[in-house]
Structures are given as C-alpha cells and as structure tokens.
Amino acid sequence: MLNTTAWNRIRYGLYAPVYDLVAERAFRAARRRALAQVDWRPGMRVLLVGAGTGLDLPWLPRDIELHATDLAPRMVRRLVHRAERLGRDVQAETMDAERLDYPDGHFDVVVMHLILAVMPDPARGLAEAHRVLRGEGQLCVMDKFQADARPASLPRRGLNLLTSAIATDITRQARPLLASAGFTIEQDTPVMMGTLFRALLACKARPADG
Secondary structure: OOOOHHHHHHHHHHHHHHHHHHHHHHHHHHHHHHHHOOOOOOOOEEEEEOOOOOOOHHHOOOOOEEEEEEOOHHHHHHHHHHHHHHOOOEEEEEOOOOOOOOOOOOEEEEEEEOOOOOOOOHHHHHHHHHHHEEEEEEEEEEEEOEOOOOOOOHHHHHHHHHHHHHOOOOOOEHHHHHHHOOEEEEEEEEEEOOOOEEEEEEEEOOHHHO
16 A cells, blocks of 8 residues: 555655646635635634645635645645745644644634545544544535445445555545544535535534534
8 A cells, every 4th residue: 555644745745846737727716615615704723734835825814823734845845935925924834634733622724625535544634633623613625535325336446546646545435534533514515527526614523413
C-alpha cells in the first residue's frame, strides 16, 4: 500500500509547483459552493486542514481568525505566499491532519477540502477534526466519494490500488465515514461531475442523533 503519510508528504511536495495549474480552475466553483454552506459569523476561529496552496483563501470571509495546515512544507510555503498576495492574515503550519497539534474544542469551523480521499486513515483525520471542533462547530467537507448506498465494486477496488497511490482513493463513502467519527450531516450537495464530488456540512452528533 503506497497511500502512507510519508509518501503523501513526498508526492505533494513534488506536486506543489504545478498543483494550482491542475486544481485552481477545476475546483473553483466547488470550493465556493462548499464554503457558502457554512453559517459564517464574525470572529470565528477557522481551521483549513490539508489546505494545500491556499486555494480556499479567496472564498473565505475576512472577519475570521484563520489557521491552515498541510502535510507538505512546500505546499505551506505557497499558501503563505498566496495569503500575502491576498492580504490575508493566516497562521500556517506544517502538520499531519491525523495528528493535529491544537487543543480540544478550539475551532468554530474545520474545512477539509479534497483531503479525505487522499489521507491514509480518513477515520483518524475525522476524529481529529471532531476533537478540535467546539460543541456547536461546523465541519465543511468537499471531496469525491463512492455512493453511500453500496460499497465499491471489485473492479473499482482494483483500480483504486493505482489511483490511491498516485492521486486519490475512489472507494470512500461520505456518510459512513462521518457518522463513525461522530458527525451528523446537515447538508449534502453534489458540486461536480454529477454526484462524484459532494459538499457536505456537518455538526457534532447529539445523543438523540445516535
């Protein structure tokens, strides 16, 4: 299995110089739609997990306290440069999304765009997002997901051995992942390529939610 934290740090460091050419225009509308689902309020403390080169920055409110992390140092450096060009104050750190170095209940919003499908252990990443979110916090996810109604077919799982090594996992299901991590999905919107890419807004599950 090549989808490991060490391999992701290497490959995204290699991708960094050309990442914007591939991902900026392609996902611009999907990012905006995902972020528009958040109930924004002035002064919110917000964390971008797996923030890459900072392509979410133009679509975020300016009256928030913004933090960003990425596994690859080269991605973080590019994010810092983008923040400077946009006049954004961002506290950016190189950090593993599966081991966030923040206190419990520290953030009002956690944004995870195009990261759950590439993490070696998305359940652990979501557990960390759950931990650092406040009780009434919001989780904003945008990614590609296998349909929730059925598991991936055998051919799809076979193809995934290749895609997960060079790009992304194509077998992960949104609702089981988020529910297992203690989240309740409040909005679930297809944003790209039919229903393949979805924008989800979730909150911490309350006891009555199961």
